Amino acid sequence: MSALILAMVVLLAVVLIGAALVAIKGKSLPIAILSAGLVSLIASVLFLVLAAPDVAMTEAAIGSGLTTFLFFFVLSRVRGGEND
Secondary structure, eight states: OOHHHHHHHHHHHHHHHHHHHHHHHOOOHHHHHHHHHHHHHHHHHHHHHTTOHHHHHHIIIIIIIIHHHHHHHHHHHHHHTOOO
16 A cells, blocks of 8 residues: 555545544534535545546535535425425
8 A cells, every 4th residue: 555545544534533523522413514525525535636536526526515415405494394
């Protein structure tokens, strides 16, 4: 395993642990959603560094963008009390 890959794995592990602590200790649901989106965004950058641009683009579009938007959309609908 090269030094770059090892550094990226360590960085991802630190970010994942930090995001998990924010999601568990923080009582704010929007902060937990943003931390999950940030982990996904950092994972997409790591995929790009590891020479997997197709996976990086998919992770950025679906994992970071669409999922975060969907979580905030559902959260606003639940808090607004809208019924269909």
